Amino acid sequence: MLSERQEKILKLIVEKYIKDPIPVGSKVLSKHLKCSSATVRNEMATLEELGLLEKTHTSSGRVPSEAGYRYYVDNLMELKKMNAEDMLKLQIVFKNQQLALSDTITKSLQIISDMTNYTTITLGLSSHENLLKQIEVVPIDEESMVVLIVTDKGHVEHKSIKLQDVSSEEIKKTVSLINNLIAGTPIDEVSSKLEFEIKPIIGNYVKQHEQLYNAFYHVFNDFSTQDVNIVGRTKMLEQPEFSNNIEKIKNVFNKLEDKDILNSIEQDDDNNIKVYIGGESKIDDDVTVIKTKFKNGNEEGTIAIIGPKRMEYDRVVGMLEYMKENIER
Amino acid sequence: MLSERQEKILKLIVEKYIKDPIPVGSKVLSKHLKCSSATVRNEMATLEELGLLEKTHTSSGRVPSEAGYRYYVDNLMELKKMNAEDMLKLQIVFKNQQLALSDTITKSLQIISDMTNYTTITLGLSSHENLLKQIEVVPIDEESMVVLIVTDKGHVEHKSIKLQDVSSEEIKKTVSLINNLIAGTPIDEVSSKLEFEIKPIIGNYVKQHEQLYNAFYHVFNDFSTQDVNIVGRTKMLEQPEFSNNIEKIKNVFNKLEDKDILNSIEQDDDNNIKVYIGGESKIDDDVTVIKTKFKNGNEEGTIAIIGPKRMEYDRVVGMLEYMKENIER
DNA sequence: ATTAGCACTTAGGAAAAATAAGTGCTAGGA
DNA sequence: TCCTAGCACTTATTTTTCCTAAGTGCTAAT
Numbered sequence: 001m002l003s004e005r006q007e008k009i010l011k012l013i014v015e016k017y018i019k020d021p022i023p024v025g026s027k028v029l030s031k032h033l034k035c036s037s038a039t040v041r042n043e044m045a046t047l048e049e050l051g052l053l054e055k056t057h058t059s060s061g062r063v064p065s066e067a068g069y070r071y072y073v074d075n076l077m078e079l080k081k082m083n084a085e086d087m088l089k090l091q092i093v094f095k096n097q098q099l100a101l102s103d104t105i106t107k108s109l110q111i112i113s114d115m116t117n118y119t120t121i122t123l124g125l126s127s128h129e130n131l132l133k134q135i136e137v138v139p140i141d142e143e144s145m146v147v148l149i150v151t152d153k154g155h156v157e158h159k160s161i162k163l164q165d166v167s168s169e170e171i172k173k174t175v176s177l178i179n180n181l182i183a184g185t186p187i188d189e190v191s192s193k194l195e196f197e198i199k200p201i202i203g204n205y206v207k208q209h210e211q212l213y214n215a216f217y218h219v220f221n222d223f224s225t226q227d228v229n230i231v232g233r234t235k236m237l238e239q240p241e242f243s244n245n246i247e248k249i250k251n252v253f254n255k256l257e258d259k260d261i262l263n264s265i266e267q268d269d270d271n272n273i274k275v276y277i278g279g280e281s282k283i284d285d286d287v288t289v290i291k292t293k294f295k296n297g298n299e300e301g302t303i304a305i306i307g308p309k310r311m312e313y314d315r316v317v318g319m320l321e322y323m324k325e326n327i328e329r
Numbered sequence: 330m331l332s333e334r335q336e337k338i339l340k341l342i343v344e345k346y347i348k349d350p351i352p353v354g355s356k357v358l359s360k361h362l363k364c365s366s367a368t369v370r371n372e373m374a375t376l377e378e379l380g381l382l383e384k385t386h387t388s389s390g391r392v393p394s395e396a397g398y399r400y401y402v403d404n405l406m407e408l409k410k411m412n413a414e415d416m417l418k419l420q421i422v423f424k425n426q427q428l429a430l431s432d433t434i435t436k437s438l439q440i441i442s443d444m445t446n447y448t449t450i451t452l453g454l455s456s457h458e459n460l461l462k463q464i465e466v467v468p469i470d471e472e473s474m475v476v477l478i479v480t481d482k483g484h485v486e487h488k489s490i491k492l493q494d495v496s497s498e499e500i501k502k503t504v505s506l507i508n509n510l511i512a513g514t515p516i517d518e519v520s521s522k523l524e525f526e527i528k529p530i531i532g533n534y535v536k537q538h539e540q541l542y543n544a545f546y547h548v549f550n551d552f553s554t555q556d557v558n559i560v561g562r563t564k565m566l567e568q569p570e571f572s573n574n575i576e577k578i579k580n581v582f583n584k585l586e587d588k589d590i591l592n593s594i595e596q597d598d599d600n601n602i603k604v605y606i607g608g609e610s611k612i613d614d615d616v617t618v619i620k621t622k623f624k625n626g627n628e629e630g631t632i633a634i635i636g637p638k639r640m641e642y643d644r645v646v647g648m649l650e651y652m653k654e655n656i657e658r
Numbered sequence: 659a660t661t662a663g664c665a666c667t668t669a670g671g672a673a674a675a676a677t678a679a680g681t682g683c684t685a686g687g688a
Numbered sequence: 689t690c691c692t693a694g695c696a697c698t699t700a701t702t703t704t705t706c707c708t709a710a711g712t713g714c715t716a717a718t
Contacts, residue, residue, distance in 0.1 A: 025680050036692045041681065059681045059698045098544045100473065100489030103551075138465045138477055144429065146477060146485050148467055156475050158487050160429030215427045222432075233562075234582045243575045246566060253563045354711055365661050370712070388667045388712045 002050075007076060008033065009043050010052055014064045014072040018310045021240055023061030066278040066309075069288075073275050073313050080314040082322055086115055094326045101154065101299050105327060106229055109303060112319055113232030117239075118307035119256070123266045124155050124227025125301060127187040134183060137175050139168060147219050151187060154299040155227050161215045163208070170206045177201060178216070190220040227301070228262055239308040241286045248284060255283040256306075265291055266302045273320050278309045285309070290316050294327045303327075331379075336405055337362065338372050339381055343393045343401040347639045350569055352390030395607040395638075398617075402604050402642050409643040411651055415444055423655045430483065430628050434656060435558055438632060441648055442561030446568075447636035448585070452595045453484050453556030454630060456516040463512060466504050468497060476548050480516060483628040484556050490544045492537070499535045506530060507545070519549040556630070557591055568637040570615045577613060584612040585635075594620055595631045602649050607638045614638070619645050623656045632656075 002010070012032055013024045026040040033040065044062050047053045052068040055061075064072065082090075093099070093107045102122075109120040124130070130151035138146045143162045150156050163171070181197050182190055194217055202209045233256065236242050242249050255261050261282055268274060273292040276282070281289040288311045291304035303323060305316050331339070341361055342353045355366040355373060362369065373391050376382045381397040384390075393401065411419075422428070422436045431451075438449040453459070459480035467475045472491045479485050492500070511522050523546055531538045562585065571577050584590050590611055597603060597620070605611075605618040612618065617640045620633035632652060634645050 023680085027680080037680095038682095038692050038694090039690085042691090045682080055681085057699050059679075060700080061680060096547075098490050098492070098540070098547060100491060102489065133469075136467045138467075138479075140462075140479055140483075140485075144483070146479065148475060148477065148487065150467075150469055150475065154469070154473070154489070156469075156487060156489055158477065158485060160431065160483075160485055161427050162429060163427070211427070218427060234579065237575060237579050237582070246572045246575075250563065250566050253566070352711085356711080366711095367661050367663090367713095368659085371660090374713080384712085386668050388710075389669080390711060 002047075002071075005033070005035070006043055006047060009040060010047060010064070010068060011072060011076040013053065013062055014068060014076070017064055018312060021310055023056055023063050025061035066280075066285075069277045069309060069313075073277070073317075077314050077317070079321070080312075080318045082315075082318055087322070089115075090322070090326070101296055101327070105294075105301075105303065105323075106231070108323060108326075109229075110231050112305065112323070113235060116305070116307070116312070116316065116319070117232075117235045118305050118311065118316070119233055119235050120231045121256075121262070121265075121302075121304045121306060122227075122229040123262060123302040123304070125153055126226045126263060126266060127223060128189070129153070130155055130187045132183050132185050132187055132190055134179050135175060137171055139171075145171070147216070149187075149219070149223060152184075152298060153301075154297075157223060159219045159222060161219060163211060163215055166206070166208045166212055170202075170208075170212065174198065174202055174206065174212055174216070187220065187223050188225065190223075191217050194220065225259060226262060226266070230256055235307075239310075241308050241310065248286065252284050252287060265289060265304055269293075271295075273317055273324070275313065275317070281306075288313075290320055292320050292324050294324050296328050331376075331400075334362070334364075335372055335376060338369060339376060339393070339397060340401060340405040342382065342391055343397060343405070346393055347641060350639055352385055352392050354390035395609075395614075398606045398638060398642075402606070402646075406643050406646070408650070409641075409647045411644075411647055415648075416651070418444075419651070419655070430625055430656070434623075434630075434632060434652075435560070437652060437655075438558075439560050441634065441652070442564060445634070445636070445641070445645065445648070446561075446564045447634050447640065447645070448562055448564050449560045450585075450591070450594075450631075450633040450635060451556075451558040452591060452631040452633070454482050455592060455595060456552060456554045457518070458482070459484055459516045461512050461514050461516055461519055463508050464504060466500055468500075474500070476545070478516075478548070478552060481513075481627060482630075483626075486552060488548045488551060490548060492540060492544055495535070495537045495541055499531075499537075499541065503527065503531055503535065503541060503545070516549065516552050517554065519552075520546050523549065554588060555591060555595070559585055565635075565637075568639075570637050570639065577615065581613050581616060594618060594633055598622075600624075602646055602653070604642065604646070610635075617642075619649055621649050621653050623653050625657050 009029060012029055016024050026037040026044060029040045030037040044053060051065055052071055053062040054065045056063060089111050090108050093104055105122050109122060113120045130153050133150045133152045136148040140146060143164060144160060146158050146160050148158050177198055182193050185193050199213045202212060206212055236249060236252055264282060271293050276289040278285045281287045286309050287306060288309045289304055289306050291302055293302050294300060305320060338358060341358055345353050355369040358369045359366040373382060380394055381400055382391040383394045385392060418440050419437050422433055434451050438451060442449045459482050462479045462481045465477040469475060472493060473489060475487050475489050477487050506527055510526050511519055514522050528542050531541060535541055565571050565578060565581055593611060600622050602621040607614045610616045610618040615638050616635060617638045618633055618635050620631055622631050623629060634649060
């Protein structure tokens with residue numbers, strides 16, 4: 001259990017370090033407290049023993065440890081409300097009734113990324129959680145057509161395909177077969193269902209059934225395993241802990257492409273705002289991910305803000321709360 | 330006019346420097362020539378006077394100047410054929426008949442980016458060169474629907490919109506009005522045409538005409554001004570001239586988001602392969618862009634490979650030639 | 659024309675020295 | 689018992705100095 005003074009010191013150190021990434025010394029802190037630097041030093045030593053602070057070298061000031069940030073986020077942080085100007089910018093997007101939810105989210109996260117200089121991510125549900133709702137084929141010309149795939153969670157994708165010597169009758173028939181027999185199936189199982197439920201049937205009366213089957217097979221196979229939208233990747237370059245360290249940048253960029261990592265963010269079933277600090281983020285020891293699930297009607301997904309461990313937690317959590325509220329109504 | 334020996338020296342320097350980015354000295358070169366290092370030094374001095382070589386400091390070896398690379402590309406370079414293994418990888422993509430052209434290109438450029446460690450770009454024509462071919466509306470549920478926009482150049486986009494209290498009759502009617510009256514219009518002019526040609530008509534018999542008009546207006550307004558696909562952005566981080574220089578990286582990343590820059594690549598009307606070296610690239614003095622237009626039926630666009638000025642010109646030009654050939658038939 | 663030889667230049671790395679920031683600990687005071 | 693002034697000590701950082709390796713330009717001889 002921390003004393004009031006210890007908490008105050010920890011809070012000061014975290015907030016100071018977030019503003020400016022240099023280790024914090026006892027002298028500056030004593031100015032904000034009613035005690036001498038020597039006393040602060042003693043307290044800091046205790047906090048270090050508790051694992052909440054760290055030194056970069058024997059005689060350096062203190063830096064928050066991962067546990068220190070954790071304690072700050074869980075116990076000390078005071079949420080920051082968004083300022084009116086920023087709110088207004090977002091309201092313009094939220095007020096637009098004609099926008100599909102996914103566009104609303106993309107646009108608002110774009111704005112947030114610019115305001116904060118952090119990377120933002122939207123994740124739809126993964127393809128095994130999306131059930132096929134319907135497909136539609138729109139002919140373009142002789143050979144080409146567009147296949148539209150709609151899932152129950154409101155996710156839409158289109159793919160262009162080419163078919164030779166297949167009549168529009170045959171296509172229509174196949175489409176309605178798929179809509180009748182396969183709708184409701186998780187997207188990532190559709191390809192295999194096609195093989196066992198559609199292929200045998202169309203084999204009987206579609207001349208080019210092999211080709212038709214192949215085309216649809218690929219359409220579903222290429223369906224993105226996860227609906228991901230990352231905005232402001234390069235914001236990471238602005239953060240001092242990365243701008244001197246190409247290896248870290250490469251690592252972060254690569255992790256952002258890694259389906260498994262993104263998936264694990266989405267998999268977390270907590271509906272509230274959750275903060276993954278440093279190692280917890282699975283991205284990089286110096287990265288923090290703050291995320292929340294959202295649900296609006298049958299559309300659901302995850303939004304996340306990714307920044308350095310030195311992220312402005314109070315501000316970002318506030319923003320995410322605001323986003324979630326607005327999305328959900 | 331360069332002597333044969335001077336050309337040989339220039340070629341050696343360029344190729345050596347591309348392999349390994351350290352200034353090339355006279356001693357190493359003399360080993361590849363039938364003359365002493367002193368002679369090479371004299372020739373190098375001449376080449377420097379001609380502006381084809383540069384020194385990094387008074388007593389350093391030589392580095393090709395922009396003009397040096399230019400001379401190399403225009404006069405000295407011997408095209409390199411792709412190796413069989415790489416060719417095979419690409420053939421698998423090109424052989425797939427069901428893939429739409431744009432998917433074929435995306436996939437093959439992905440492969441090329443991996444093989445070369447350079448960034449690749451596909452550019453469709455800009456929105457004023459794409460004429461609206463048709464739109465199609467697919468209802469999803471009570472309120473939501475997907476609008477599919479198809480251009481004459483084969484570019485397809487979809488947008489989800491929401492409409493309250495608009496009957497499917499009214500929508501159908503509006504869609505067919507648009508298809509009849511506005512098809513053939515450059516995409517970026519559609520919004521304004523909607524206002525003058527569609528709005529007045531639907532105003533008469535669609536109850537929620539304002540809302541309907543707004544929805545379509547936004548759909549076309551949000552239509553990407555250019556169909557861009559960038560693959561392997563982070564490959565740039567692998568190049569030594571960037572991996573030590575965050576500012577350069579930021580600059581390049583920012584330029585890659587800049588519509589004007591990309592547009593100027595696409596605007597160039599040369600149908601052959603074109604090489605923009607350093608400053609010519611408008612991206613960065615250390616960046617080279619190699620691009621070519623392609624045309625297949627009515628689909629056309631530009632593909633480009635972006636790498637350091639120290640790019641393997643012979644290899645990349647060869648690849649791009651191969652790509653172009655395959656795309657065009 | 660070519661080349662051997664040599665004085666000269668510069669970047670880059672290692673070592674040494676100076677500086678600044680901050681710590682832990684001791685001993686005295688409230 | 690808690691707090692604090694004071695001081696010796698540690699370490700990163702910066703600056704300075706020195707050294708080396710690589711390569712050049714120029715001159716004089718072939």
